Amino acid sequence: MHRRLIHKSYQCPAWLEYLFVHLGVIVGLAGPVGMIKTHDMRDWAQRQQYCHDYFGHQQPMWKDFFWQIFCDIKLTYPPTFNIETCVTQNNAYRCMEKTWMLQQLPLALLLFWLGGMPWVVWGICVRVSISIIGHWLIGCFAHNHGQRNWHVNHAHIQGYNVPFAALLTMGESYHNNHHAFPGSANFALEKGQLDVGWLVLKKMETLGLVWDLVLPKHLPKRDELQRINL
Structure with a gap:
């Protein structure tokens, strides 16, 4: 979903894109437009010469956890993002955006039919909680600890590769590579x-x-991209 909806790093049929985006939505973070706005806001902030600690995960972990899970940040002069009309005017995405929380219900009903309330608790409540906390945890590590082969000049926040989480995140934890080449469909750019x-x-x-x-x-x-740790 991330590589297709946000970065357009590959092409696919509309039905497959909708499936991937739906699976992204039921992770529990936001609807498709909400995920794009959150991603682009964070990306914009990290590329500035000064970035608020909220966007860069720069506070101690306990404080960053509280900020990211329970809080939001409101800017006095926020940037304007022009999301593509292929998203904002798409009926499927408009429906997903309006009903993104309700999209847990079909899965919840299926789980209830298969195994009753225990399956619903584990398949919906526990899954969404682990997914949201895991998303924060990987983001926290990927902006503070790990390996770096690339440096983006003039950007306040750099990404780090977190190899131990690569399998769990299907490669998304190679965040230094992603900061360097955000439009790439392949995040594994180094040997091993x-x-x-x-x-x-x-x-x-x-x-x-x-x-x-x-x-x-x-x-x-990218003129601002510099190779390091050769």
Whole structure:
């Protein structure tokens, strides 16, 4: 969902994109428009010469946890984001945005039918809680600890690769690579790195389900990008 909806790093049929976005929505963070706005706001803030600690996960973990899970930040002069009309005017995404919390209900009913309330508690309540806390935890590590092979000049916040979480996050924890080449469909850019999400996309490419996968070599050169730790 992240690589398609936000970064357009590959092409696929509309039905497959809707499926991926729906699976992203039921993680429990937001609807499709809400996820784009949150992502773009954080990305914009981190690329400034000064970034508020909220966007950069720069406070102690207990405080950052409280901020990220229970709080929101309101800017006096927020930036304006022009989300593509292919999203804002798309009836499927408009429906997902309006009903994103309610989209847990079909799965909850299925789980209740299969196993009663214990399945609902584990399959909805516990799953969403773990997903949201896990999303924060990986974000906290990926902006503070790990490996770096690239530095984005003039950006206040840098990304870090977190190898121990690579399998769990399907490659999304290679955040230094992602900061360097956000439009790449492959996050595993160094020897020994494993991006399961990329492997899935490559397999789907052989089946004709996705195409035009973007790699760093396809992206415009960034003058502010500097190679380090050679």
